Amino acid sequence: MPHKFDPVALAVFAVLFFFVTVVGFVSSRWRRGDLSLLSEWGLAGRRFGTWVTWFLVGGDIYTAYTFIAVPALVFGAGSTGFFAVPYTILVFPILFFVFPRLWAVARRHDYVTPADFARGRYGSGGLALAIAFTGILATMPYIALQLVGIQVVLAAMGISGEIPLIVAFLILALYTIWSGLRAPALVAVVKDILIYTTVIVMVIYIPVQLGGFGHIFDAAAKALPHNQPPATLIPSSGAAFSGYSTLALGSAFALFLYPHALTGVFSAKSGNSIRWNATLLTTYSIALAIIALFGYMAIAASLKPASSSFTVPDLVLKFFPSWFTGFAFAAVGIGALVPAAIMSIAAANLFTRNVYKEYFRRNISDREESTVAKIVSLIVKIGALAFVIGLPTQYAINLQLLGGVWILQTLPAIMIGLYTRWFHRWALIIGWLVGMVTGTYMAASQAFSPVYPLSIGGLSFTAYAGMFAVIANLIVSAGLTLVFNALGDTRGEDETTSADYQDIEEQKAEPAGGLAR
Amino acid sequence: MQNNSANGGRRPEERGSRKWWYLLLVIPFIALLDPQFYAFDAPRLFGWPFFYWYQFIWLFITAGIVTTVYRMTR
Numbered sequence: 001m002p003h004k005f006d007p008v009a010l011a012v013f014a015v016l017f018f019f020v021t022v023v024g025f026v027s028s029r030w031r032r033g034d035l036s037l038l039s040e041w042g043l044a045g046r047r048f049g050t051w052v053t054w055f056l057v058g059g060d061i062y063t064a065y066t067f068i069a070v071p072a073l074v075f076g077a078g079s080t081g082f083f084a085v086p087y088t089i090l091v092f093p094i095l096f097f098v099f100p101r102l103w104a105v106a107r108r109h110d111y112v113t114p115a116d117f118a119r120g121r122y123g124s125g126g127l128a129l130a131i132a133f134t135g136i137l138a139t140m141p142y143i144a145l146q147l148v149g150i151q152v153v154l155a156a157m158g159i160s161g162e163i164p165l166i167v168a169f170l171i172l173a174l175y176t177i178w179s180g181l182r183a184p185a186l187v188a189v190v191k192d193i194l195i196y197t198t199v200i201v202m203v204i205y206i207p208v209q210l211g212g213f214g215h216i217f218d219a220a221a222k223a224l225p226h227n228q229p230p231a232t233l234i235p236s237s238g239a240a241f242s243g244y245s246t247l248a249l250g251s252a253f254a255l256f257l258y259p260h261a262l263t264g265v266f267s268a269k270s271g272n273s274i275r276w277n278a279t280l281l282t283t284y285s286i287a288l289a290i291i292a293l294f295g296y297m298a299i300a301a302s303l304k305p306a307s308s309s310f311t312v313p314d315l316v317l318k319f320f321p322s323w324f325t326g327f328a329f330a331a332v333g334i335g336a337l338v339p340a341a342i343m344s345i346a347a348a349n350l351f352t353r354n355v356y357k358e359y360f361r362r363n364i365s366d367r368e369e370s371t372v373a374k375i376v377s378l379i380v381k382i383g384a385l386a387f388v389i390g391l392p393t394q395y396a397i398n399l400q401l402l403g404g405v406w407i408l409q410t411l412p413a414i415m416i417g418l419y420t421r422w423f424h425r426w427a428l429i430i431g432w433l434v435g436m437v438t439g440t441y442m443a444a445s446q447a448f449s450p451v452y453p454l455s456i457g458g459l460s461f462t463a464y465a466g467m468f469a470v471i472a473n474l475i476v477s478a479g480l481t482l483v484f485n486a487l488g489d490t491r492g493e494d495e496t497t498s499a500d501y502q503d504i505e506e507q508k509a510e511p512a513g514g515l516a517r
Numbered sequence: 518m519q520n521n522s523a524n525g526g527r528r529p530e531e532r533g534s535r536k537w538w539y540l541l542l543v544i545p546f547i548a549l550l551d552p553q554f555y556a557f558d559a560p561r562l563f564g565w566p567f568f569y570w571y572q573f574i575w576l577f578i579t580a581g582i583v584t585t586v587y588r589m590t591r
Binding site: 079082085086089090092093096097212213214215216217221233234235236240241244245248249272275276278279282285286289293 | 539583
């Protein structure tokens, strides 16, 4: 579909964008705190209750890129793309069971990043550095893809060139520095109102126009086998089954290892805010399942997008008037700003706490710590912008896929570390390295397709590369733990105690005012 | 179900028996992890093939399970 310049859509888009800019700056006054402290700027003072956490984590997980990429995948690859649904379902039990523990220990010891936890738990600066490095590496291409999301909707309104993207970027950078995590938390409220409205309107109106869901699925079933490579409406081979389920499982475990998702966990005011969110976040998954089906609606509407990224924009353009197009595109654009801000804050926290403070300035003052974080959040975004402008989009997509594989390699140190300190710190570092190399090799060898067909002695098993890599990681970590333990006492100090991981007793003992402090 | 939270928390043995509720969290994994058991077109519901509506419904069942575990363990 050709993209013509559309002044009405652009005007609606610009007004909404201006509105969230104001919200972003004003948010610095919300639940006011001393923004020259890292835990105030970067975690909003750990005072977010259930609802703000809901908006914040929702803004984190269901990003502009999700809105563009999931339907694009379903459009091209059919049922495979729907793995996003079991993935976000399985996230909730994991979030509920595991992450209140991390929240509790982080609050007790003022941990701002997952690497802080690894350092405290294992007494290992090297392990913390590996975790911080992985986090920053996995987050950068993710930020770049948010900017790609903005680029796509701008292009769909007939605007090319880099200037509008740079303007959007400047707005984002300035209010992040100004307001810290408070900005994306408040902007996320606006973003969600826009996104939910758009999704509800689209899912009611488009199927009516296309003759109902039955017809949409039938059209997809007919068209998908003619795609290149051929796809199906219902997965039917053993490799498709195991690829589907390991992708869902691996992604579910990876999600809350991402630094930006953990920022949502750390900024909550209680473990129960996190537990409640394991239920409440379902609303986003419902929206996601519907968004995924937009891919089939595009097939049924016989759309031929210039690239699969334009699946949703072209669907909107085909069925709706200009003003609604501007509204829907603003939802995507603002949906990019929220996670990009949280991600750059998370990366900045990691660099400041676990690289700069650890290796360059041991006795850094609180004020300097937050100043460094603000500058780094800017550098991270400039890097992402340069990436999007200078390199083909496909690079960012491939790197983001690798990011999931990489971040999963921090699972033994972080997630298992919450329950046991059995693993040796050096074994964890070497296991991490093995996982990183294995996963990167597997994904790269399949031309950056996430599933890898592993064959050992005639037996073949197809699964998510990240799963194979984390299994290799765990085997190496376990084996070397036995070796290092046999070689003598080289385990680091554990500054945490088992009581630090419990949040429930504490809430009973402490009055509500104490938590809000 | 009795609620003791009013008098300042539960006794340790009571908390121990409540841990069994966490086992419910395993159910969604069992239900979803092998697509072989739900990768069918029929029966359709409102035009949605079984593969799609089955997974969609598990969104709600999982939310129900997590809420139940939350209420029974807090």
